[in-house]
Amino acid sequence: MKLFFRQTGETGPAIVILHGVFGSSDNWLTTSKTIAAYGYRVFALDQRNHGQSPRSNDQDYQSMAADLREFLIDQNLDNPILVGHSMGGKTVMQYAMLYPGTFQKLVVVDIAPKFYPVHHAQLIKGLKAIDLASIKGRNEADAVLQQYEPLIPVRQFLLKNLYRNEQGGFDWRINIPVIERELHGIGEELTNPQIVTAPTLFMRGSESPYILDEDIPTIKRIFPNAQIETIQGAGHWVQAEKPVEFVDVLMKFVHR
Numbered sequence: 001m002k003l004f005f006r007q008t009g010e011t012g013p014a015i016v017i018l019h020g021v022f023g024s025s026d027n028w029l030t031t032s033k034t035i036a037a038y039g040y041r042v043f044a045l046d047q048r049n050h051g052q053s054p055r056s057n058d059q060d061y062q063s064m065a066a067d068l069r070e071f072l073i074d075q076n077l078d079n080p081i082l083v084g085h086s087m088g089g090k091t092v093m094q095y096a097m098l099y100p101g102t103f104q105k106l107v108v109v110d111i112a113p114k115f116y117p118v119h120h121a122q123l124i125k126g127l128k129a130i131d132l133a134s135i136k137g138r139n140e141a142d143a144v145l146q147q148y149e150p151l152i153p154v155r156q157f158l159l160k161n162l163y164r165n166e167q168g169g170f171d172w173r174i175n176i177p178v179i180e181r182e183l184h185g186i187g188e189e190l191t192n193p194q195i196v197t198a199p200t201l202f203m204r205g206s207e208s209p210y211i212l213d214e215d216i217p218t219i220k221r222i223f224p225n226a227q228i229e230t231i232q233g234a235g236h237w238v239q240a241e242k243p244v245e246f247v248d249v250l251m252k253f254v255h256r
Contacts, residue, residue, distance in 0.1 A: 001067045004052035005045045009036030014077045017044045020086030024051030034247050049175035059182035061094040068095050085109040097194040106200040110236050112215040116187035124180045132170045200226040201253040205234030
């Protein structure tokens, strides 16, 4: 599958970034510019069924890893640094297992290679409750979503997927039916886990429950050259909540 992407920076080593579920490359624009200023070409991708990439009936990690492989080949990116947040983190982990020797380093942001119970069902319910045919603007959509999600930043993040189509009506940039159907699979453990010896950084937020201390032995077993860095005061969206600290930790690892 040919993925949509945004490139920031024209020269230097390549850093490829994959977003999490409900996200897109648009969420990484500011961070991409900051990273590019260090002398890198940053490629932020829209994964399948998200953003401006094609839609598919499949949303599994082997397929998403294959999409990433196709992108790297198409763009002639040899030995890039791969960065993935949440679902994107599982995608780059799966990629590393399936395509060893095709990347330089791995950065996994606030996700572990383990099973996560379905916990986005309420958000899906809220998105489906928005009647795209009748709403007149984003504020009306937010009013509906507020009944399902009280946190303003989360609602703002989700509603970034709402856009006006060519007919002037509203539509989603995420494939809600497929994502809803595959929520369990998005939380699944990775298929056929293999040892990944490449240098790997696991970055977690101190306030996030996604990577627990008890997960570290499993991480170290699968990724023996992994280091764990905790960003104080950050939740799951580490790069958005603590952008300066995120880039600082990332660059230290990249330059090591």
